[in-house]
Structures are given as structure tokens and as C-alpha cells.
Amino acid sequence: MKFFYLIGACVFFISGCSQAPVYYFETPRELTDEQLKINFIEAYSPYLKNITFFVDAGHGGEDRRNKGSKGLAIEADVNLRVALALRNYLRQAGVRVIMSRDKDKTVALKDRSILANKSGADIFISIHSNAPGQEGDNSTNYTSTYYHATESDYEFEPMEKDLAKYVQRDLAYAMRNSGGLGSFDGTYSDYHIYPKQGFSVLRLTTIPSILVEAGFHTSTWEEPRLALEDFNKIEAWGIFRGLCRYFKAGIPKISFKDQTANEETQLVTYSIQDSTSIDFKSIKVFVDSTETQRFTFDEKQKMITVELPILANEEKSIRIIAANKNGNFCFPFYDIVTDKLLR
Numbered sequence: 148m149k150f151f152y153l154i155g156a157c158v159f160f161i162s163g164c165s166q167a168p169v170y171y172f173e174t175p176r177e178l179t180d181e182q183l184k185i186n187f188i189e190a191y192s193p194y195l196k197n198i199t200f201f202v203d204a205g206h207g208g209e210d211r212r213n214k215g216s217k218g219l220a221i222e223a224d225v226n227l228r229v230a231l232a233l234r235n236y237l238r239q240a241g242v243r244v245i246m247s248r249d250k251d252k253t254v255a256l257k258d259r260s261i262l263a264n265k266s267g268a269d270i271f272i273s274i275h276s277n278a279p280g281q282e283g284d285n286s287t288n289y290t291s292t293y294y295h296a297t298e299s300d301y302e303f304e305p306m307e308k309d310l311a312k313y314v315q316r317d318l319a320y321a322m323r324n325s326g327g328l329g330s331f332d333g334t335y336s337d338y339h340i341y342p343k344q345g346f347s348v349l350r351l352t353t354i355p356s357i358l359v360e361a362g363f364h365t366s367t368w369e370e371p372r373l374a375l376e377d378f379n380k381i382e383a384w385g386i387f388r389g390l391c392r393y394f395k396a397g398i399p400k401i402s403f404k405d406q407t408a409n410e411e412t413q414l415v416t417y418s419i420q421d422s423t424s425i426d427f428k429s430i431k432v433f434v435d436s437t438e439t440q441r442f443t444f445d446e447k448q449k450m451i452t453v454e455l456p457i458l459a460n461e462e463k464s465i466r467i468i469a470a471n472k473n474g475n476f477c478f479p480f481y482d483i484v485t486d487k488l489l490r
């Protein structure tokens with residue numbers, strides 16, 4: 148492994164000369180050897196090729212307040228450099244990428260979600276760097292990744308946590324940072340940070356979404372690294388690698404198959420496909436937000452059949468969650484069932 152030690156230049160003050168701290172970063176082998184990079188991208192692009200990503204570079208334009216104490220790392224610019232590098236890697240893998248901004252401009256928080264929701268993208272990733280709650284704290288530094296959750300489990304999408312876990316692991320590894328101690332694996336529910344609301348971009352975005360806080364621009368140690376484009380490319384490579392590994396682990400795909408009824412019950416059948424197989428114990432079925440045990444799983448046919456009472460001119464919402472043998476949950480799946488066999 149190749150280490151780059153960068154020794155800060157002398158900075159002259161009225162009082163004399165002081166030296167910036169020594170800091171380092173380690174460049175992944177794929178970014179120093181073009182052939183390794185090509186091999187990696189070729190190996191993973193089949194798993195990504197049908198996914199469209201929406202990449203959101205946090206802040207920018209009129210919102211350029213967040214910065215490190217040395218003024219080297221301005222969060223809006225750091226986020227944009229990471230987002231553009233991530234777009235490059237994804238494009239090299241043949242993936243479609245949409246961005247909330249690709250230059251320094253103002254985009255309102257709620258507009259980021261509106262753009263993402265209208266974009267037809269499958270996954271939303273918001274990129275940020277962090278600052279501590281306490282003013283004057285210039286030592287806190289870690290990598291963290293957030294998913295949206297609320298008090299009620301029903302609103303919580305397990306696949307967003309899966310995605311957060313993969314991205315967090317590879318991003319933290321690429322930066323040589325640990326995760327925060329507030330969570331075991333460095334992923335957090337945004338409910339943890341903003342009780343009862345979470346992050347606006349995660350709350351208002353209806354497609355699966357995560358938000359990374361790559362490092363602390365307020366950290367004396369982290370700030371000079373975040374200011375370097377070469378390091379931002381390493382951050383982006385970490386996020387990209389996490390996405391590659393997440394999609395390689397497979398995502399169960401649920402789709403409606405059949406609906407039958409007799410005088411007492413209705414049976415609604417869904418097919419569930421995955422590149423591995425489905426973990427039966429992970430399957431949960433909800434009818435109108437309440438979990439039900441009235442379902443069967445046919446492993447051979449890869450079918451889930453949900454039993455409902457006869458519906459008298461009413462409709463029921465069905466939600467199914469299920470994970471594959473790699474532990475990856477399906478994308479959010481909801482269906483509306485009526486008493487009439489209209490399908």
C-alpha cells in the first residue's frame with residue numbers, strides 16, 4: 148500500500164510562522180492502477196446497469212456557510228467534488244446518474260427531494276460532510292451514513308439500512324476513518340439526529356435514500372484532506388465500491404402473480420425472485436399497517452400467498468418485506484387489493 152504524506156506548507160501570521168499538521172491518506176490500488184480500476188468496474192457493472200442513481204451534493208450557491216476553521220474545506224465544494232467523482236465512476240460502469248446540482252448553485256432542500264421523486268431514479272444518495280454539535284470542537288471526526296426512520300417500525304425500510312451499511316463500510320474504509328460511537332456499525336437512523344423528523348431530504352424523498360456525512364470539515368485533522376480533490380476521489384470511490392457490493396448481494400424482487408376468491412377468503416399470490424434464495428424467517432406481511440401471520444411461503448415456486456377475508460367494497464393495502472440469504476431486503480413493496488378481481 149502506498150502512503151502519501153503531505154506536509155502542510157508554512158503559513159505566515161503577523162506573529163510569525165506556524166506549520167499545519169501532518170496528515171495522510173491512502174489511495175486505493177484501483178485508483179493508482181488504471182487496469183485494476185477497469186477490472187473492478189467491469190466486474191461490478193452487470194449488477195448496477197439497470198439502476199438509476201440520483202446524487203445530491205449537499206448545500207451550494209447561497210448556502211456556503213459550513214466550513215473548517217482554516218477555511219480550507221468549504222462543505223458545499225467538498226460535497227460537489229465527491230458527487231462529481233462518484234458520477235464519473237458510476238458512468239464508467241454504464242449507469243445513468245442524475246444530480247441535484249453539478250455546479251455551485253442554490254438548490255432548496257425540498258426541491259432536492261422533488262427533483263429526485265420526479266426523476267425516475269431508483270436510489271437517492273445525499274453527500275455531506277459533518278460538524279459537531281458543540282462549537283469549538285475541532286477534534287471530533289468519524290464517518291457516518293443515515294437512513295430515514297420514524298418511531299413506528301412500519302415506516303422503516305430495512306433495505307435503506309442495508310444500503311447504508313454497505314456504503315458506510317466502504318466509505319469509512321477508503322477514508323481510514325471509524326464510524327461514530329453512537330452506532331455499532333456507523334449507520335444511524337436520521338430520527339436519532341432530528342427526533343420526530345429526520346433529515347428533510349430523506350423524509351421528503353420517496354425513492355430509497357441515504358445520506359452520508361463523510362468526515363468532519365471542522366476537524367483539524369480531516370479538514371485539509373477534504374480540501375484535496377485527490378482525497379475527494381477516494382471518498383467517491385469508497386461510496387462507489389459500497390454501492391457495487393450492495394447490488395452484487397442481490398435484491399429480492401416481489402411482483403403480483405394471482406388473486407383468487409371463494410365465499411370465505413381471498414388469496415393473493417406474489418412471486419418473489421432473487422439471485423440467491425429467500426430467507427423465510429425474514430418475511431413479514433402487513434395488511435393495512437398491521438402485521439399478519441396469515442400467509443404461506445412456497446420456497447420451490449418462490450411464491451408468497453396472503454390470505455384475506457372477503458372484502459365488501461373495500462380495499463386493503465398489503466406490504467411485504469423479505470430478505471435474501473445474503474441478508475439484503477427487497478425494495479419497498481406495497482400493493483392495493485380490492486374485492487373485485489380487476490387485474
Ligand SMILES: [Zn+2]
Pocket residue numbers: 205206213222275276277
Ligand atoms: Zn451538510
